[in-house]
Amino acid sequence: MNSTKSIPDHIQKIDNDLLKLERAKRNYSFISIGIVILVCYLGISVSENSNAGSFARGISSFFDYPVDIISEAYQSGFSFYGLIIKYIPVLIETINMAVFSTTVGFIGGLIFSIFSARNLIKNPTVIFWVRRLMDVCRAFPELVIALLFLYLMGKSALPAVIAISIHTAGALGKLFSEAVENCDMKQIEGLESVGAKWIMRVRFGIIPQVFPILLSYTLLRLEINVRASTILGFVGAGGIGEILSKNIQWKYGADICAVILILVLTITAIDYLSRYFRGILIGDGKKGLGFGTKILPGKNE
């Protein structure tokens, strides 16, 4: 009793506040854990209800399909390597789709970002509408746009190119505009002082500052777009995705295996290449395979 008396009042108060905070924190933790458990329970029960096969049976037959196709590939012996070479051209088509639409998206995103940056455009109405346009482009999943255009234009790579370009423009535009807004304005002021026009200020004041970071975002996006163009091929936009879908329908195990193999190799290779170049561009200490946590804004942002 005596010892508590000796603690000054303000320390006692801090102690009490701390205790209160601690308790509040614990309560929040319990509530959030409770919510997560509730959602999990709900999710599992919904899944059990609407899934065609049950969870237990699924787990036990998990390896059936991979074992099937791999054993078929094994039986085909040396002709398996021939299959890999056979599918290289369609792989190149898919990569072309991704690279081309990333380039278009890059240009679109650059235009979006410049017209939605508060430090370059003084008109708030323009900024508002460009941003909403960007949001709309970003919110539509590629698949939705691609399916609509597939209906309108027939089966070809074109719908996928359009869909990926639109989505990429929106996604990159948002990231770019943040980069542009964080620019150092002194360079712009310097250019203004020698009488440079708006377009020149952007060209020589902004672009050189942000270009490395824009390119690194674009490389990240390219990685995503290779995956996306494969998936869009799967619903009819050509390239390796379509070949994969056909082979699955025909149940050609060896072919499926070959396509999956080159797909995985390509994705991994592009992953590493893009990370290597990003490391060079950003130069965050680690050249090469540094992961660059700073510049990872979520894979599909």
Next chain:
Amino acid sequence: MSDVSIPLRDKIYQDNIHVFETASKKAKQTGIIFTVVVLYFLFAFFSLGVDKIAEKWNPERASFLALDIYAHKDHFKMPWKKTENKLQITLEGNLRQEYKVTPEWAEKSDDNKWTVTLKNGGKVDAYYFPDNPLAGYAVMYDFPGVEEIFTFRINEDKRPYVEGYEDRVEELPEFIRQTKNKLEVRPSLFSRIQFTKSKIEIHRFSRGWKYFWFDNKGPLDGYSLFGALSKIFSGDRIVEEMSNAKLIWVEFTENELWQHGKAWYALLETIIMAFMGTLIAMLVGFPLAFLAAYNITPLAGVRFAVRRLFDFLRGIDFLVWSLIFLRAFGPGPFTGIFAIAFTDTGTLGKLMSEAIENTEKNQKEGVESTGANKTLQNRFGIIPQILPVFISQSLYYLESNTRGAVIIGAMGAGGIGLQFLGALQTGTDFENVAYYTVLVVGVVIAMDMFSAWLRKKLIVPFGQFG
């Protein structure tokens, strides 16, 4: 420039020659890169057929799709034979959606004559003769912008023709297309008449999504939403069996045309796929990340194995994972959950192991100095440092996985993606396609906002991570 004398300019050039050389070298490099990029761009442009964009564009389908998104159409179908029994007035030509009561725009104005009034003006009179089906004919008049009155008839060879234009088909106005067996007339955007030897079909377009709230089968046919809602508070029941509120709910969710209940359940499935998938990836990836970080795990063999596992999970795209799981679990949410969980365990784990390796040593050492064991050192020295990064990254993944779940759904896992694909493949129900698009985009935007809000709530108190 004129102030600077030539020798001085030369001197400046000589003194700074390395600057000019570097600049010109750089300009050359840029030029080469630029040329290569442009050449590749041109190659891709033509090899992907982007130049054929105009040829491939199908304007008829596009205008049909656009019209169907914001309008609905009623079909008036009248065969010349047995007209009395076979006359159909339906919504979108769907036999299950036949009007029980003849709508006010179609009227039996005479013994053998029906008059159809189209939206935005214009009328069509259709005459039929039970004894002589081939004598049936139709007259269209009063269309805005069309002065002439056209009469469509069937000749002895059972071919449809326009009266007065028998010998000069090429002089017909643009909106009438005559083929061997059919007259196709589109006098305005909101009307279409198809005239053949066996029947006349009139499509009457009007704006809006019809029966969006309640279909025409149930007892609430004809009620507007607010009209029905106001019935909740009135005492008398519309149907005996259930209360009005329950009736409204049942009628709304079991709407035959829009299938709200099904669509929303599919949406829930998609969200569950994204949420559960991300959650499993978080729960599995987080501890594995510690095993892959060199400052936590001293065993190089374990680190190597876990890292290759991450690469393997990530490298096999979620497309391939979902194909494998589709075989194992069949169509349904489990497929989506596991495809997302597998891919993201790799990505999140890799990301977090890098984050753990980048943490400050000092905090861990501080905890160590109090005599804490290894577990407590990691708990209080490492986790508080990486938790904000972990949470914000996980939320980003949750957001992008919502889009991913829509895609996996369309490939067979179910959910709103599959509903969307199904509606699109019918080739007619574009109002449903538009509805699902709104739902998909809505849920994506809502998820974006939710994760941004949560990120702000959770991360900002930590300050330094912004």
